[in-house]
C-alpha cells in the first residue's frame with residue numbers, strides 16, 4: 591500500500607489515493623488515514639465506489655458508529671441500515687421525495703452550515719459520506735476550516751470566547767428555516783446539548799472553533815447577544831479563504847473531522863436524484879469533558 595496525498599485546499603483538504611477502502615484495511619493504513627486527517631481535516635478519496643457494508647466495515651476502524659435519529663420516529667421506515675444516514679431525496683419506495691415529505695423538509699436543514707451531531711451530548715468525531723448518485727449540476731458540499739478560522743481571530747475575541755459554552759439543538763437550527771414539525775416526545779428526547787465554543791483538537795493539538803447552526807444559546811449570556819456573537823463567528827469562519835467546495839463524482843468518499851470543521855450542502859434540482867450515504871463515528875466524550 592502506498593498512500594499519496596495531494597492538496598485540494600491549501601489549509602485543510604487532502605485528496606488521498608493509493609488505498610482501496612472496499613478491501614479490509616490493516617492498522618497501519620488506519621493510522622496513516624487518521625494522521626492525514628489530523629493534518630487536513632477533510633480527506634477526499636476518489637473512485638472508491640463503496641457499498642454500505644464496505645463503508646460500515648471501514649468506518650468501524652475509526653470508532654463507535656452513530657445510529658440515525660430518524661429511526662426514533664414511530665412508524666418511520668428506514669431505507670438503509672440504521673447506522674447509515676440516508677442523505678438523499680429518495681423515499682422508501684425508491685421514488686423521489688414529494689415536495690412536502692417530512693424527511694425532505696428535515697434534510698433541507700443540511701443546507702445550513704453545521705457540524706454533525708453537535709446537538710448530541712457526545713457529538714460526532716468523523717463523518718464519511720459516499721456519493722452513489724449525483725445530480726448533473728449543484729449539490730456540492732462545502733467545508734469550512736474552523737482551526738484556521740480560530741487562528742485568524744483577533745486576540746481580544748479569542749480571550750472573550752475562550753471559556754464559553756454554547757447550547758446546540760437540532761430543533762433550533764431547523765426552526766431558523768421554519769421547520770418545527772416535532773412531537774412533544776421528540777422535543778423531550780432532543781434537549782439542547784452543551785458544547786465548548788473553543789476546543790483543543792486532540793490529534794493536532796491546535797485550537798479550533800466549534801460552531802454549527804445548531805448553536806442557539808451561550809451559557810450566561812442574554813439570548814440576543816449570544817445569537818449575534820454566534821452569527822459573527824459563523825460569518826467569520828465561512829469567509830472564502832476558509833472554505834472548500836467539493837464537486838462530487840459518483841464513487842467519491844469524503845471523510846471529515848467534525849471536531850474542527852463545518853459543512854453544508856448546496857442547492858440542486860430536486861427532480862434529479864442525489865443519493866449520498868453517511869456513516870458517522872461518535873466521539874468518546876462531550877466537548878466539555880475534553881481538555882480546554
Ligand SMILES: [Fe+2]
Nearest residue numbers: 700704705706
Ligand atoms: Fe451534515
